[in-house]
Amino acid sequence: MVVLMAEEKREKQQGHSPQQKSEQSIIRIAGKDINGSFAIPKALNQVKGLGMNISHSMALIIEREFQIPMGTEIGSLSDEQIEKVETVIKEPSKFGIPTYLLNRQRDKDTNTNMHLTGSDLIVRGKQDIEADIRVQSWRGFRHQYGQKVRGQRTRSTGRTGETIGVMKKSAQPAAAPAKEEKK
Numbered sequence: 001m002v003v004l005m006a007e008e009k010r011e012k013q014q015g016h017s018p019q020q021k022s023e024q025s026i027i028r029i030a031g032k033d034i035n036g037s038f039a040i041p042k043a044l045n046q047v048k049g050l051g052m053n054i055s056h057s058m059a060l061i062i063e064r065e066f067q068i069p070m071g072t073e074i075g076s077l078s079d080e081q082i083e084k085v086e087t088v089i090k091e092p093s094k095f096g097i098p099t100y101l102l103n104r105q106r107d108k109d110t111n112t113n114m115h116l117t118g119s120d121l122i123v124r125g126k127q128d129i130e131a132d133i134r135v136q137s138w139r140g141f142r143h144q145y146g147q148k149v150r151g152q153r154t155r156s157t158g159r160t161g162e163t164i165g166v167m168k169k170s171a172q173p174a175a176a177p178a179k180e181e182k183k
Helices: 002-014 040-045 052-066 079-090 119-135 138-144 172-182
Strands: 026-029 032-035
Touching (some): 026 040, 040 052, 040 079, 052 079, 119 138
Antiparallel strands (some): 026 032
16 A cells, blocks of 8 residues: 555656556567567667667657657557557658668669568578579578588587597597507
8 A cells, every 4th residue: 555655656746647647568569569668769679670770760760750759668659659650660761761770771682772670581581591592502502501601610610410529630640540459
């Protein structure tokens, strides 16, 4: 009882009344359930495909275009405001997001700049790998055989199978007579 009175007193000091508080605890944005207590930049960062930089840029655009402050909790937004946020996520280049922040610049198929999020990003990544394999490019071969693709070293890492240890070339001739003695 005392705790409830303290919370009501705190809410009145902050300008909130218990009846006016209509926050949602979980919001669904771009196919992702997000905690309603997060501020807009942090909430956008929870969506797959949106990093810190583009989330912050989108939050600035939302503040400028729709007059929604960045510090606003995402759960306190109305359905219309959430739809506006989703339009910024779906079409960031129309709202002035620079192309270097987009994750799909000059797409191979459409030659347009776009930003993919959620399952679209995952599916497009798999399609790109399948296309590399189908074309039989070097990257495709590396993906096909499960090897490292981006030029990393493979001498000591990325091993699969039953490889336990490797001897240096200088130690191999000395180890050969020791094996023969055991037999």
